Amino acid sequence: xxxxxxxxxxxxxxxxxxxxxxxxxxxxxxxxxxxxxxxxxxxxxxxxxxxxxxxxxxxxxxxxxxxxxxxxxxxxxxxxxxxxxxxxxxxxxxxxxxxxxxxxxxxxxxxxxxxxxxxxxxxxxxxxxxxxxxxxxxxxxxxxxxxxxxxxxxxxxxxxxxxxxxxxxxxxxxxxxxxxxxxxxxxxxxxxxxxxxxxxxxxxxxxxxxxxxxxxxxxxxxxxxxxxxxxxxxxxxxxxxxxxxxxxxxxxxxxxxxxxxxxxxxxxxxxxxxxxxxxxxxxxxxxxxxxxxxxxxxxxxxxxxxxxxxxxxxxxxxxxxxxxxxxxxxxxxxxxxxxxxxxxxxxxxxxxxxxxxxxxxxxxxxxxxxxxxxxxxxxxxxxxxxxxxxxxxxxxxxxxxxxxxxxxxxxxxxxx
Amino acid sequence: xxxxxxxxxxxxxxxxxxxxxxxxxxxxxxxxxxxxxxxxxxxxxxxxxxxxxxxxxxxxxxxxxxxxxxxxxxxxxxxxxxxxxxxxxxxxxxxxxxxxxxxxxxxxxxxxxxxxxxxxxxxxxxx
Numbered sequence: 001x002x003x004x005x006x007x008x009x010x011x012x013x014x015x016x017x018x019x020x021x022x023x024x025x026x027x028x029x030x031x032x033x034x035x036x037x038x039x040x041x042x043x044x045x046x047x048x049x050x051x052x053x054x055x056x057x058x059x060x061x062x063x064x065x066x067x068x069x070x071x072x073x074x075x076x077x078x079x080x081x082x083x084x085x086x087x088x089x090x091x092x093x094x095x096x097x098x099x100x101x102x103x104x105x106x107x108x109x110x111x112x113x114x115x116x117x118x119x120x121x122x123x124x125x126x127x128x129x130x131x132x133x134x135x136x137x138x139x140x141x142x143x144x145x146x147x148x149x150x151x152x153x154x155x156x157x158x159x160x161x162x163x164x165x166x167x168x169x170x171x172x173x174x175x176x177x178x179x180x181x182x183x184x185x186x187x188x189x190x191x192x193x194x195x196x197x198x199x200x201x202x203x204x205x206x207x208x209x210x211x212x213x214x215x216x217x218x219x220x221x222x223x224x225x226x227x228x229x230x231x232x233x234x235x236x237x238x239x240x241x242x243x244x245x246x247x248x249x250x251x252x253x254x255x256x257x258x259x260x261x262x263x264x265x266x267x268x269x270x271x272x273x274x275x276x277x278x279x280x281x282x283x284x285x286x287x288x289x290x291x292x293x294x295x296x297x298x299x300x301x302x303x304x305x306x307x308x309x310x311x312x313x314x315x316x317x318x319x320x321x322x323x324x325x326x327x328x329x330x331x332x333x334x335x336x337x338x339x340x341x342x343x344x345x346x347x348x349x350x351x352x353x354x355x356x357x358x359x360x361x362x363x364x365x366x367x368x369x370x371x372x373x374x375x376x377x378x379x380x381x382x383x384x385x386x387x388x389x390x391x392x393x394x395x396x397x398x399x400x401x402x403x404x405x406x407x408x409x410x411x412x413x414x415x416x
Numbered sequence: 417x418x419x420x421x422x423x424x425x426x427x428x429x430x431x432x433x434x435x436x437x438x439x440x441x442x443x444x445x446x447x448x449x450x451x452x453x454x455x456x457x458x459x460x461x462x463x464x465x466x467x468x469x470x471x472x473x474x475x476x477x478x479x480x481x482x483x484x485x486x487x488x489x490x491x492x493x494x495x496x497x498x499x500x501x502x503x504x505x506x507x508x509x510x511x512x513x514x515x516x517x518x519x520x521x522x523x524x525x526x527x528x529x530x531x532x533x534x535x536x537x538x539x540x541x542x543x
Contacts, residue, residue: 138505162533166508212488217505260533262491265484266509378503 009074015047025111037071039121088198123268133211135174143380159391162258169199197243245343294359327367329390421462450474491530
């Protein structure tokens with residue numbers, strides 16, 4: 001991909017890069033840029049460092065806001081060509097530049113981060129100089145922040161690929177130069193990955209390529225623009241879920257051998273007391289309404305995609321009604337596994353298939369809120385862990401279904 | 417026969433582990449303190465470690481970090497009388513967390529799972 005670049009300090013080599021992907025983040029990008037510079041200076045002062053803003057040709061002055069932020073560390077601005085959007089495209093641009101700079105370590109941070117400190121840069125970067133190849137973030141989040149992570153990405157990734165990465169789409173990562181080169185080969189690349197699918201793609205690729213992974217404890221809660229799970233889902237849902245389902249066929253040789261999950265190493269403690277999390281509003285009524293409306297619209301699709309016994313269980317759960325709607329973890333695992341199978345079969349109608357899954361997800365989140373609203377964050381975390389165990393217990397169901405029909409699909413997928 | 421290293425500062429608990437886990441078909445070796453644990457692992461090469469948290473001479477969660485930094489994929493099961501440490505982020509580096517009881521059924525289940533889990537991929541080696 002060709003790109004526009006401004007490199008005012010003519011930087012040609014670097015040991016470590018901090019990359020900040022963006023699209024119209026003029027109001028927010030100065031803070032993470034400043035913190036990245038402070039962190040690089042304080043903890044990687046003996047290394048050649050550069051901060052790169054990989055942008056989508058923003059029209060709100062993101063480039064100027066980034067380049068005009070005073071920093072001791074040099075900066076490079078990169079952009080995709082006009083009209084080419086997507087976080088995945090941004091990061092591919094970044095990775096090409098990281099490789100050209102021959103950097104050993106690349107840290108990625110979101111442009112709208114409010115709570116980043118210099119220590120985040122240290123904790124995401126240091127493990128890369130200690131033989132780890134991929135660093136995922138570990139921070140305290142509100143129990144209703146990250147509902148796609150908690151209810152889909154984490155349990156699916158863990159049960160499929162056998163590695164516990166608590167924030168697989170967290171947005172902050174550390175990546176070794178070796179892994180950057182693997183990413184640049186663009187295995188299984190598609191449109192969804194070039195957008196918000198990139199985070200789960202990067203995490204999955206790291207696991208599937210047997211890259212040593214650690215989770216880095218960042219201490220402070222992640223605070224960025226908050227999103228109500230019933231309102232702000234947008235295209236992110238289909239891009240993340242589509243990427244997970246889409247990678248299952250080509251990654252089958254890896255995940256077919258996985259039985260139970262294993263933990264990852266944890267890096268970075270001693271960051272002091274955890275700060276109080278900002279409050280987060282969840283509109284329960286809207287969640288239930290979207291589940292209920294989806295039932296009217298998609299019940300026929302559900303019946304076609306889900307195995308008969310799973311569909312029957314789902315209808316049984318739906319009949320319970322608003323006050324006590326329960327979406328048991330095992331049923332949710334079977335629903336997602338059935339949809340993963342369905343995704344392999346419908347080539348041209350994948351968007352519609354994922355659209356029919358979304359109301360079920362709203363129903364699951366509604367049930368999750370009902371179950372956990374009186375729980376502390378720690379108790380909700382244990383609930384999520386139990387849910388993950390239910391996914392792992394349900395793996396034979398997926399293996400059996402995939403064994404019956406999936407291998408042919410995997411071959412088809414590879415040849416496409 | 418999988419070799420299990422059980423680490424606990426209570427002699428009776430170690431005896432219980434030794435007796436019941438041997439009956440399950442494991443070779444059991446024991447350590448009554450955290451002192452020199454990483455070196456003991458290097459020497460004995462166990463397939464799994466059962467680790468207490470409140471040891472008289474060491475913090476099991478700290479030991480877990482030391483083990484994990486050196487042995488990326490060695491299964492470690494935390495077995496503590498206290499449930500409260502389950503919420504400590506450091507405990508996430510363990511394969512499982514079991515609350516201590518005279519009924520070892522949950523521990524045995526956790527051991528079976530950890531040993532059945534895939535190994536070989538993602539090895540960091542011995543650091």
